[in-house]
Amino acid sequence: MSFTRTDQGDETTIQLSGALDGSSAPAFHQLADTLVAEGRHHITLDMSGLDQLDQPGVAAIMGLYKRTRQAGGDVRIAGIRDQPLAIFKLLRYDKLFDLG
Numbered sequence: 001m002s003f004t005r006t007d008q009g010d011e012t013t014i015q016l017s018g019a020l021d022g023s024s025a026p027a028f029h030q031l032a033d034t035l036v037a038e039g040r041h042h043i044t045l046d047m048s049g050l051d052q053l054d055q056p057g058v059a060a061i062m063g064l065y066k067r068t069r070q071a072g073g074d075v076r077i078a079g080i081r082d083q084p085l086a087i088f089k090l091l092r093y094d095k096l097f098d099l100g
Helices: 025-037 055-070 082-090
Strands: 002-008 011-020 042-053 074-078
Touching (some): 011 025, 042 055, 042 082
Parallel strands (some): 042 074
8 A cells, every 4th residue: 555645734635545454554553643643633535546445454444533533523535436435335334434
């Protein structure tokens, strides 16, 4: 997995590409720790370049979601497609997130 971070005002967009899985989830957790420590509470995950998502990746996303919500913020999902979208629908996260 690779990611690009863009901060604009109080909004942060993370563009993900590749696979968010067991081998890349620790890097995502580290990114989440950084975002929370910096007080970034309005986060958009652009998943248009994400090809694969598995359980550790889902857990990493949900960890960011929970920590951000506890701080009074929100996490939005954009551009989700293919296998990651199927996983989100299977887990009924399409009810939790506006997948637009």
